[in-house]
Amino acid sequence: QITLKESGPTLVKPTQTLTLTCTFSGFSLSTSGVGVGWIRQPPGKALEWLALIYWNDDKRYSPSLKSRLTITKDTSKNQVVLTMTNMDPVDTATYYCAHIPRAPTILFDYWGQGTLVTVSS
Amino acid sequence: DIQMTQSPSSVSASVGDRVTITCRASQGISSWLAWYQQKPGKAPKLLIYAASSLQSGVPSRFSGSGSGTDFTLTISSLQPEDFATYYCQQANSFPLITFGQGTRLEIK
Numbered sequence: 001q002i003t004l005k006e007s008g009p010t011l012v013k014p015t016q017t018l019t020l021t022c023t024f025s026g027f028s029l030s031t032s033g034v035g036v037g038w039i040r041q042p043p044g045k046a047l048e049w050l051a052l053i054y055w056n057d058d059k060r061y062s063p064s065l066k067s068r069l070t071i072t073k074d075t076s077k078n079q080v081v082l083t084m085t086n087m088d089p090v091d092t093a094t095y096y097c098a099h100i101p102r103a104p105t106i107l108f109d110y111w112g113q114g115t116l117v118t119v120s121s
Numbered sequence: 122d123i124q125m126t127q128s129p130s131s132v133s134a135s136v137g138d139r140v141t142i143t144c145r146a147s148q149g150i151s152s153w154l155a156w157y158q159q160k161p162g163k164a165p166k167l168l169i170y171a172a173s174s175l176q177s178g179v180p181s182r183f184s185g186s187g188s189g190t191d192f193t194l195t196i197s198s199l200q201p202e203d204f205a206t207y208y209c210q211q212a213n214s215f216p217l218i219t220f221g222q223g224t225r226l227e228i229k
Contacts, residue, residue, distance in 0.1 A: 046220055046222045047157075047165065049217075049220070062217065062218075096164055096165075105171070106153075107155045107167060107212065108157075109167045109176065112164065113163075114164055
């Protein structure tokens with residue numbers, strides 16, 4: 001059974017760096033074709049893809065946020081970490097991590113419960 | 122950038138109704154389209170992938186069709202648990218993965 005869970009701060013100040021951790025079970029990020037992605041959703045708004053990382057350490061970022069994002073993985077810990085620099089109130093959102101079953105098809109078949117991050121001074 | 126436009130943005134329907142939601146891509150995306158269902162306070166759930174393939178465990182009243190730029194999600198007979206927001210997602214224009222703006226399905 002695949003499960004994912006996001007963790008990190010619920011409140012960050014403007015200009016700070018956000019670090020979110022996705023801890024997963026039921027699959028390995030060393031398995032060929034597998035990936036993990038991050039998606040966010042501002043309150044009452046649509047979903048926005050942020051970044052993904054594959055089993056082979058291939059990393060992809062949303063072009064509009066690329067300069068602020070870094071995604072890494074720790075296969076031994078079954079974790080994926082997303083950092084976002086220079087946080088702004090418009091970055092207030094629920095952040096989800098999700099499992100990608102097989103590259104190169106990008107679809108998210110298992111999702112974490114999400115974590116709400118509020119950006120405010 | 123490929124834009125995904127869903128219509129309608131909201132729809133009211135009754136239990137037992139047949140409902141169709143449309144997603145249009147600004148450029149052709151072959152069959153690189155997925156549909157998700159999201160209930161309030163919950164994570165999205167994958168329903169359909171590759172435009173028409175039903176995800177394991179999803180009821181057969183859900184179906185998807187289309188290719189190129191025009192896609193549809195159809196619920197053949199609405200059940201109470203189907204009232205939610207639905208999103209389409211394209212993954213043809215890598216590195217940009219985009220979602221539609223969502224369609225809210227409400228009880229009439």
